Amino acid sequence: MSPTSPVTVVPGAQPFSADGGRIGVLLSHGFTGSPASMIPWGKHLADEGFSVRVPRLPGHGTTWKDMNRTRWEDWYAELDTALTDLQSHCDKVVVAGLSMGGCLALRLAQQRPGDVDALSLVNPAINLARFDVKLVPALQWLVPAMPGIGNDIKKAGGDEVGYDKTPLKALASQLKMWKDVRANLNKVTQPLILFRSDDDHVVDITSKDLILAGVSSDVKEFVELKDSYHVATLDNDAPKIFERTSAFIAEHVGKISD
Template sequence: MPGFGAAARTGVLLVHGLTGTPAEMRLLAKGLNREGFTVYAVQLAGHCGSMQDLVQTRWTDWLASVQSALLRFAPHVDRVVVGGLSMGALLSLAVATSHPRQVAGVAALSTTFRYDGWSIPSYTKLAFLLPLFRLLGIGRHRVFMEAPPYGIKDEALRARVVAQMHSGDSAAAGLPGNPWWSIIELRRLSAHVRSHLRDLRAPCLAIHAKEDDISHRSNAEDIATGALHAKVEVVLLDNCYHMITIDRERRTVIAKVHDFVARIGGIPVSKVTHGQ
């Protein structure tokens, strides 16, 4: 890891979402690293493998992945900003409240406390029954399959990502659906984060698409409402859906996160342009 320069002494720990992979954070990681920041993208427990691998993990395992990465990463830099996409945003908030001395800031991207975007099927409102199904041993192999537009407004990009999802290589673009039992764990993580938002002290940048198809923008606003003792900035994007780190406004996301991290690191904010 770089050990010189003001930017290099500020580290950014990036966290992907449920059923996702570190690849969904790649463009953001490259953009920040190009500006000199030290970047580390974590792979969550149970991910980048099979559905069975994922179902065998719980939300505490995912959080442990981030906590372990933070403790490995922190000694190499002066300060750490944790940034996550979708469920990764919840995990970023969770680790910030549990490790306030190690986390200097949080970038919460497309935060997903609940699946309530415009593309989510109405039957998913019955998700509150899933814990009962699990108790009865029902649904271990059942999956909520993802549906168009898959969080991506850019049609050409969407086609490429969907092809990767269905290729069988989960390490490339993640799994094509959310296991019922993993949704249970996400709901438990969501409840945990909500109950601890009042403990957040680190500044938070919440970026969300106005037309998010997976999680309504009110998810981002919930951070501002619940984090009573932290400065929260909410930025809404006009031309993308849920996967804001790869969709049409990815350059805006990179620039906003860059400026946020630079301010935390005490680095003068310069004009940033990114070619990806």
């Protein structure tokens, strides 16, 4: 595929945008996922009066082979552009992310501290304790992909419209971003709410512990999710995530009617 070839986005993976009030929320999906995992949350926020952006990260929502030609800088650039766009409509912006989206949100907070007013992270990923992760930098040159990690959802019928394979060159790039974000956690000063599922079959507890111990935020709220797996934004605890985040924004950023 050449750089100018049209990209065919699979049904359900299209981005979402809504212009509302002067408080905006930027939502990022995770690695090999798609906007489908965040759009119900985005629509909930839009119904409450927020301005909302749910971008599709490059290489996602098409084919895993497309994704293997992208790198973390591409995904971050897309989110960075979406933040700038949202700022043109809003006085304050909250960034929310699922899994790798949480890592991207943290990096935005590190790189653009004056432009990010709060963070909401759901099962954020900045580390994995699994031994085989250490082999990825070498494995990426031997095999193109491993089995997928998508749709870790307890609730029947959930679909994040992700890939059934994990592209290894893209994964190796994500590991580099994790290292960068971990090294700069102390630069995060914004109010932060972090949700974590008790039963997450994708991201282990080390990410949560590193984030809460490493950020410099005065406000750090942790919420345990007892009835969801990794893609909690589409799972049984989704209403809890949506409602607690809106309350957190009202308390620490401002009310939508302000």
